[in-house]
Amino acid sequence: KVEQILNAKASVQEFIQRTHRHFIGGEWVPAASGETMDDIDPSTRGVLTQVARGDSADVDRAVAAAAQAFRDKAWRHMSPQARGVLMWKLADLMAAHLEELAQIDSLDMGMPLRQAQYGTVPMAIDHMRYMAGWATKIEGETIPVSAGPFFNYTVRQPVGVVGAIIPWNFPLLMAIWKLGAALAVGCTVVLKPAEQSPLSVLRLAELITEAGFPPGVINIVTGYGPEAGAALVAHPGVNKIAFTGSTEVGKSIMRTAADRMARVSLELGGKSPNIICADANLKRAISGSMLGIFMNQGEVCSAGSRIYVAREIYDEALEQMATYAKNMRVGMALDAKTQMGPVVSAEQYERVLGYITKGRQEGATVIAGGGAMPAAGSGFFIEPTVFAQVTDTMTIAQEEIFGPVAAVMPFDTVDEVIERANVSAYGLAAGVWTENVRTAHYLAQNLEAGTVWVNAYHVYDAAAPWGGFKQSGLGREMGHHALELYTETKDVWISLQ
Ligand code: ADP
Secondary structure (H helix, E strand, C coil), X not given: CCCHHHHCCHHHHXXXXXXXXXXXXXXXXXXXXXXXXXXXXXXCCCEEEEEECCCHHHHHHHHHHHHHHHHCHHHHCCCHHHHHHHHHHHHHHHHHCHHHHHHHHHHHHCCCHHHHHHHHHHHHHHHHHHHHHHCCCCCCCEECCCCCCEEEEEXXXXXXXEEEECCCCCHHHHHHHHHHHHHHHXXXXXXXXXCCCCHHHHHHHHHHHHHCCCCCCEEECCCCHHHHHHHHHHCCCCCEEEEECCHHHHHHHHHHHHCCCCEEEEECCCCCEEEECCCCCXXXXXXXXXXXXXXXXXXXXXXXCEEEEEHHHHHHHHHHHHHHXXXXXXXXXXXXXXXXXXXXXXXXHHHHHHHHHHHHHCCCEEEECCCECHHHCCCCCECCEEEECCCCCCHHHHCCCCCCEEEEEEECCHHHXXXXXXXXCEECEEEEECCCHHHHHHHHHHCCCCEEEECCCCCCXXXXXXXXXXXXXXXXXXXXXXXXXXXXXXXXEEECC
């Protein structure tokens, strides 16, 4: 019995309790196998609802629908402007249902309602609008060739059917990051949401129908990674795979895709360094760094989980971090006062608690939190945890925890901290806190990360590219860079003789 759902809007309660099926070719269809899977509310551990458990039979059907829609005139010959208008209409519908979408994500994966309502759902809407604007701007070039009397030009064409696989940490936003660019250039999509949090994407499908997208342009198959996800990756009809998730699964996707040279873009894990210099505005640096690690329960690929603090201010910074962490309001995701919700699942709960135990065993000291938090409710609650006396070789300083656990380490010089920050196999994001412009630029130039924030953390914009160096991924989503991932460039030679 899930009591939290009773606090949701009536329309959300009604939606969640419905029978949830795949969305294929514009229709709602049950899994070919007839199987379903439970969807859990992490704030209470209660079963929210059931959704279809897809496998290769469902994926076959969805890819066929997407391939047909890609060939069909309704989409292929739709003018870029009309495509943009449809996308904008979808964004308007999302805006009209903003609170509902926010409540669904919050119930489904535990993100605080306030964050969903004022952060991630508005960002998803902005993103759709930004990408709608690109639909009319996918331009080619004319090239002055010297090979002879030729007119040479390029056109950029949609790559075809996209298989999009997304994680559970920002369900709606991750879906829109992929759909936005894919639709702008004229691709069709089969989207597989994470098994932990499929609901907002299913609600989105209803809005997609209402907006008037031709059937089959966007299809959704729910299911587990090794079943529905793996089938989508291996499907010969999928021209491009867009994946956000763990580095381990990302590597296996790249291997599978290699056989047929399917295009791949990957947004993977991180262990992002966040560097607080001695001359930083400490108050801003502490609150920004705590947001950096605790936002979304630390379940963010770019979480600032390795915090390096200049030795002169290390003790003072630790004290302020501990106070901040202890004062955070942890509670039910749907409660508007909640700053940090539960982690997403029993599996994640055990993993994160395991890392905390490991941190203690390896000799780090807990200065805030350090365990489960049953007082916050019956769900998967973990205290905002800060470790001091961490060394670079400890597990908690090296592995992605994907939970509310900060490892805080002192440093002496800027060059030393650059070297230590860059040792990681990951390279997604980095934070820098300093009032010195030279130090800021020097660190920004030298850190191996796809994004560097200076005197800020966790800021995102539809127009700014996003992606990782090294094992944090391949390709850049967001901004005009994302369009590259979904188009092929064709070069045309016209003889003038
Ligand atoms: P996490 O550990 O954060 O759940 P995963 O990489 O396991 O990250 O999951 C991200 C997404 O990838 C989810 O939608 C999941 O179902 C899917 N997935 C998991 N394993 C596979 C796989 N072998 N092939 C394709 N997709 C997968």
